[in-house]
């Protein structure tokens with residue numbers, strides 16, 4: 690079982706604020722929104738809940754791409770169990786309200802409610818009170834993914850729809866694992882175990898089963914390529930290694946500052962050895978997301 694606490698996510702919220710618009714997570718978000726909208730148009734939504742919303746990227750993308758079709762009566766709930774992440778959503782809402790003086794988009798931002806909410810126990814959200822749920826790269830990282838899916842099912846109204854995702858493959862984790870094998874033995878320390886995500890969330894067949902177990906129907910699943918494209922490998926590696934993101938803290942937590950610097954150096958070397966360079970000279974760390982959508 691994976692154990693990443695809300696305090697762990699709080700630690701990395703500042704780095705999410707800096708780089709989330711360039712992160713590979715925005716690709717699955719856009720596709721999840723399309724899948725939701727195809728199953729039941731967002732124009733009919735009574736309430737849209739962004740579960741494990743992080744800095745609010747999915748909510749922002751829904752407003753950016755579909756505001757014309759969303760009624761101002763629609764509630765927009767953005768929930769995360771990390772207070773640091775919820776603060777980012779509140780800040781984003783404040784910024785948007787300041788930027789947009791009038792208009793429909795502004796009206797929708799006034800409807801955004803940031804919430805501290807655990808995906809595996811969403812008790813503040815009433816049964817059958819939400820028409821659409823988006824949960825990008827969340828359920829498989831919780832301590833009890835099946836309970837998180839069941840909670841989303843509970844709060845959905847009859848015929849309500851949910852879209853969620855996980856990772857099948859992340860080249861950045863593979864590169865980190867190789868870097869870890871090079872760093873720790875010379876320090877006389879054991880190589881820390883890479884965090885393991887539940888295998889049943891790493892394939893389209895597996896994710897389909899997770900939704901079916903919770904009684905979802907009309908399930909559709911697919912893979913989506915979501916690479917990290919890195920024009921400046923040194924700058925990005927420095928950011929990544931110091932981000933406090935659970936993706937790297939399994940290595941960096943066991944290292945002092947000099948160790949983190951060495952990890953950064955080794956990571957850069959491994960990326961150069963393992964990853965392709967695109968036509969613009971940027972390194973491409975491939976990532977494959979698994980997407981699923983279903984109806985209650």
Ligand SMILES: C[S@@+](CC[C@H](N)C(=O)[O-])C[C@H]1O[C@@H](n2cnc3c(N)ncnc32)[C@H](O)[C@@H]1O
Pocket residue numbers: 695698709714718740741742743744745746747768769770771774806807808809824825826827830831832
């Ligand atoms: C990989 S990030 C994705 C964030 C956001 N959905 C996005 O696409 O940018 C995972 C998020 O899930 C949140 N999270 C993890 N476990 C959670 C739980 N049990 N309940 C609520 N949020 C959780 C983390 O705090 C973090 O913000």
